[in-house]
Amino acid sequence: MNIVKPNSYRSGPDERGHFGIFGGRFVAETLMPLILDLEKAYTAAKADPAFQAEMNGYLKNYVGRPSPLYFAERLTEHLGGAKIYLKREELNHTGSHKVNNVLGQIMLARRMGKKRIIAETGAGQHGVATATLCARFGLECIVYMGAVDVERQQQNVIRMEMLGATVMPVQSGTRTLKDAMNEALRDWVTNVHNTFYCIGTVAGPHPYPMMVRDFQSIIGNETKTQMQEVEGRLPDSLVACIGGGSNAMGLFHPFLDDSSVEIFGVEAAGHGLTQLHAASIAGGRPGVLHGNRTYLLMDADGQITDAHSISAGLDYPGIGPEHSWLHEIGRVNYLSATDDEALAAFQLLSKLEGIIPALEPAHAIAKVMELAPKQARDHLMVVNLSGRGDKDVPQVGDILRGKSK
Amino acid sequence: MTTRIDTRFAELKKAGRSAFVTYVMAGDPDLTTSLNIVKALPKAGADVIELGIPFTDPMADGPSIQAAGLRALKNGMTLKKTLELVRGFRKDDNFTPLVLMGYYNPIYIYGVDKFLADAKTAGVDGLIIVDLPPEEDDELCIPALKAGLNFIRLATPTTDDKRLPAVLANTSGFVYYVSIAGITGAAAADANAVGEAVARIKRHTKLPICVGFGIRTPEAARAIAEKADGSVVGTALVDALKNSLDAEGRATAKTVNAVAELTAALAQGVKGAQQAAE
Numbered sequence: 264m265n266i267v268k269p270n271s272y273r274s275g276p277d278e279r280g281h282f283g284i285f286g287g288r289f290v291a292e293t294l295m296p297l298i299l300d301l302e303k304a305y306t307a308a309k310a311d312p313a314f315q316a317e318m319n320g321y322l323k324n325y326v327g328r329p330s331p332l333y334f335a336e337r338l339t340e341h342l343g344g345a346k347i348y349l350k351r352e353e354l355n356h357t358g359s360h361k362v363n364n365v366l367g368q369i370m371l372a373r374r375m376g377k378k379r380i381i382a383e384t385g386a387g388q389h390g391v392a393t394a395t396l397c398a399r400f401g402l403e404c405i406v407y408m409g410a411v412d413v414e415r416q417q418q419n420v421i422r423m424e425m426l427g428a429t430v431m432p433v434q435s436g437t438r439t440l441k442d443a444m445n446e447a448l449r450d451w452v453t454n455v456h457n458t459f460y461c462i463g464t465v466a467g468p469h470p471y472p473m474m475v476r477d478f479q480s481i482i483g484n485e486t487k488t489q490m491q492e493v494e495g496r497l498p499d500s501l502v503a504c505i506g507g508g509s510n511a512m513g514l515f516h517p518f519l520d521d522s523s524v525e526i527f528g529v530e531a532a533g534h535g536l537t538q539l540h541a542a543s544i545a546g547g548r549p550g551v552l553h554g555n556r557t558y559l560l561m562d563a564d565g566q567i568t569d570a571h572s573i574s575a576g577l578d579y580p581g582i583g584p585e586h587s588w589l590h591e592i593g594r595v596n597y598l599s600a601t602d603d604e605a606l607a608a609f610q611l612l613s614k615l616e617g618i619i620p621a622l623e624p625a626h627a628i629a630k631v632m633e634l635a636p637k638q639a640r641d642h643l644m645v646v647n648l649s650g651r652g653d654k655d656v657p658q659v660g661d662i663l664r665g666k667s668k
Numbered sequence: 669m670t671t672r673i674d675t676r677f678a679e680l681k682k683a684g685r686s687a688f689v690t691y692v693m694a695g696d697p698d699l700t701t702s703l704n705i706v707k708a709l710p711k712a713g714a715d716v717i718e719l720g721i722p723f724t725d726p727m728a729d730g731p732s733i734q735a736a737g738l739r740a741l742k743n744g745m746t747l748k749k750t751l752e753l754v755r756g757f758r759k760d761d762n763f764t765p766l767v768l769m770g771y772y773n774p775i776y777i778y779g780v781d782k783f784l785a786d787a788k789t790a791g792v793d794g795l796i797i798v799d800l801p802p803e804e805d806d807e808l809c810i811p812a813l814k815a816g817l818n819f820i821r822l823a824t825p826t827t828d829d830k831r832l833p834a835v836l837a838n839t840s841g842f843v844y845y846v847s848i849a850g851i852t853g854a855a856a857a858d859a860n861a862v863g864e865a866v867a868r869i870k871r872h873t874k875l876p877i878c879v880g881f882g883i884r885t886p887e888a889a890r891a892i893a894e895k896a897d898g899s900v901v902g903t904a905l906v907d908a909l910k911n912s913l914d915a916e917g918r919a920t921a922k923t924v925n926a927v928a929e930l931t932a933a934l935a936q937g938v939k940g941a942q943q944a945a946e
Contacts, residue, residue: 287804288803291798295803295826295827296826436738445725449728453851550777
């Protein structure tokens, strides 16, 4: 394939929401006027200093930003190569990076006069963040969650309910994140006038991939400043896990035009790439689902196939369209880590650094364990620690006890 | 170029009656039964047939049609076999317009140009692709028009006067007015509101306007038929089919008749309507 390298990797999407051939607005007519409205409202908010100032206030005093850039000294010693920094998104209020985006979207919903918020969630981190901001601003909140995920992420279900949200278990299809997204879209189509759909990742119809990326880019922007302060230069590499890819895009995007920075996204390889997995780029091809064209897991007939990952947050058969483009154009390297590799990384980080990661960023740590030892001691590697592992403690505990029997 | 759809609506207009459009899912619950159902529809009074292309993730469909698609997929239905079904139907019927309705991904994966050529050869007259708004016309709509297929667009209660011209620009065959903001099989449509909406759309187009979503009974079909050029029933037929299946979801001796009988009852409702004044 002939691919012309762009002057900048940061100029997308075009006005129709395309990143190369990816992205777009593949939605039912009922939703199209809403999406156009949203785009208009977002463009206006983005240009409004008052909106930015209000958001920055909440990011500082409610979310707790900036999140630290922490030198993981013992992990670095253990792996014996690159100097590893963790971007501590797990220290945000609600325990993950998800809150950065939700804050932005909820402020936008308020600006648009929408009183009813719907969201989809996989691991429950986006659902918890949405329920939290809805509580804070007194908005009705309905969270769609696959019935399988409701089972394996009980703690987050309880948290959402405590925050006043209604959790709707989704019984259709594979009963995971993709079906939760279908059901949220069905809700939106039905309740067009008062409802704002707060999408949790850099996917969906334009303008969502762009808007969520913009709200999450604070991760990369802070990292750039912090690394400059500590090391006086850019990092040499970035590593982040990818389900839909919002934490990764947030870290990567501000660095895309810094050609010296190598970038690695880590998909979930589940039981392995030849078996059930959730690695859309490694095991999928371009198709159209949930409002955008992107890499998807599907069969020869274009039917979406089941994804699998130990981590509910990565258990999705697609990936954000900008990632698909960055893959095709070769700017980001997409790797994958299996369930077992993620579990090993989960334990290693807990024991060496006293930080229990969520299973999602444990996939990123798993690849750091491979990448870091190959690098020199002065190589600066940043890993996005996108969420904390409290929610996964019961599940991992069961697995480890089962294994030790 | 005139398609079977254009011809049929011209005939109906001459006869002074509204069209009855039926929707069933291709391959539900299996290919053979499904072909027999589609063959039975014109005899039972269907003027236009919409045939659903099964898809795993039908975002605009309610539980009934979702389940129908999954039943078909479970029994090995594909887009290729959907076109085989159309060829089978065309062996005996060269007049009833047939429209494929579904989502873009199976077509995109089949390959747009190959799909259009194969669909045309098989005897498909038009396409309704739910997740292709006018903003994505380059994908399939324009190539379909070039290939001689009608591209039937959905207009909805959220499509305002400002947006209607864009929605209608590359639409042909007929306009499908979605009577409610919602998914298939949900709330019933209010006939008066539908009448106003149809009148509004008529100010922008000369195409026939068919109304769907939320029509389940002969009475409701009649009420809509008095306001529009056609009424579409899908979920009620799919439910009748499902209720005729055995405990394992397989077709029984009753299945084809269950759909045909409800079709006949609904068609009676439509034919009893007083045609709206032009």
